[in-house]
Amino acid sequence: MNNKSRNKEVVGKALRAVPKHLFLIVMSLISIYPVLWVVSMAFTPGESLAVGWHFVLDFIPAPNAPTIQHFISVVHLQVIGGTFADWFRNSVIITSVTVVASVAITLPAGYAFSRRVFPGREVTMFSFLLPTMFPGVVTIIPQFLIFASLGIVNSYLGCIIPYTVGSLSLSIFIMKGAFDSVPKDLDEAAKIDGASEFRAFWQILAPLTLPNIATVALWAFMGSWLDWALAHVMLQSNNLWTLPLALYSLIQPTYTYYGTFAAMSLIMAVPVFVVFMIFQKYLVTGLTSGSVKG
């Protein structure tokens, strides 16, 4: 009797969940479908769109004769003085330095904003919000002019500085919130236990904010790895291009290399995918715990 009613309850619960899940499935399909096209394009011979493939179940695109030719083309891609190896290296260097710099700046900054009282603390916190109120593209031209006068246009720094600075405003808020949620008792316990302020920060507080650090790192990673607009303005030499610029070069006024374009998109997406998989666990807690109190 009791069992029966419990079963009824379980079934009822499952039934009520159906509309929600249907909605989620439909939304997922809408987001995934274009990706299926890209995958199909990447493995279909030729550079034309939707030629040489068929639809499984009239719905899922699939190449008639799958090939990895486009991936090989990507690796051998050259545009007057620049090679795929150059671009890949540029992207990796610019992104890594941006990620490391962002974390290195926001970690102590978040700590200071959370734990220290200093003149101008509130004003500074607020001023970090200002740039987020303007669309990013607005700042590209002034940045270009300033960097030109500093002579760092057409160099890694020309990208690394704006990427890092651009990630700071949100990231410092995330880290301040993260440190705010760590009880002050822990700092004090560490100090009494014999730790200097830096030790307490580095060995006790910082490890407790790892989920938020992961969020900050990912934010910086995405901002620089996938950026096209700023890189397009700052990096003029072909051998200094990042991957998004190279990808863009496949779209020519008269001809677009759809197959190669798709293959390169997938190659660029792999690191993003891997990073997301690794940090997934952290990201969910990081985004909530950091921002709620921030």
Place this chain on the structure above:
Amino acid sequence: MTKVYKEAPAVKDLSLDVSDGEFLVLLGPSGCGKSTTLRMVAGLEKPTSGDIYIGDTLVNEVQPKDRDVAMVFQSYALYPHMTVHDNLAFPLKMRHYSKEQIEETVGRAAEILEISDLLARRPKELSGGQRQRVALGRAIVRNPKVFLMDEPLSNLDAKLRVQTRIELRNLQKRIGTTTIYVTHDQAEAMTLADRVAIMKQGVIQQVAPPTDVYAHPANRFVAGFIGSPAMNFVEGKIAASGSVLEFDAGEFRIVLDPALTKSMEKFGNLSGRESTYGIRAEDVSIGQSQDERATEFSVFGSELMGSEQFVHCVKGKVSVVARAPMNFSAPIGARVWLNLSSPNAHIFERDTERTLS
């Protein structure tokens, strides 16, 4: 160790000596400055003025990490990302103990506190009582000069709290480390302390062994704060009736016990002085029949405690709690006779609240 701190709300002109190996409890209602005092000893807060000595060393400008004090927090403040072992080892690592020394010392502390089998766990996998032990362990592990404890038992449930406070007392006596302990729980203070310092609004009211604080409170605040149920207070003035001193409560008079009268002599002639008469529930004799020395009250209610009961009685504006045996029949509204004359009663001056006996 002496300290003066002169900012209005926190701690005022506090001066206190804690002797070596002593267990001193700072007791007071919340916001009385007891935690601030403790934090100043720890070095987490700076006194506005005055000096703090630990041993013979002036420590005002000494960083917390160099004061050789250990602190147990109400929240325990265990490091969540470290195992119990690493929590205990942290203060030793900070003091550059060798690996072998750390293992040995951590092992010994874990044994004393019976947490040896928990060493590999993280704080979130421990019960409240276990966490509390680990926090204690982290304090004793490096054998500091002073233990500072900020309400370390208040997050435990009642039963565990009673058990732990006895263990804590024994542990402190065994190790012999000077301890300053902050609490708002008078029962804790009474069981743990060699001496209790009672604080109110940043000012120490009395420093004395628990039995003294109970039997000879320095003022009305201490008298009312210590003891459960709280001491009965009757407002009125002292009156002379021939050679005998009486307390005139308006509606009735209490003949002062000769012992009480004698202890009041040193304050001179108190006749006519506005004052408060204080008597504990256990010193009130309650009876069901008329007695020439007793005053008639009516029963307002009673609390049955098991072996005894506390009978709440009223007469006009005066209410008095008396202890009675469990079988004492006291229905609400019944007439009872209370004899409020006792050698253990106290007289407090109305304006200054200081004890006049």
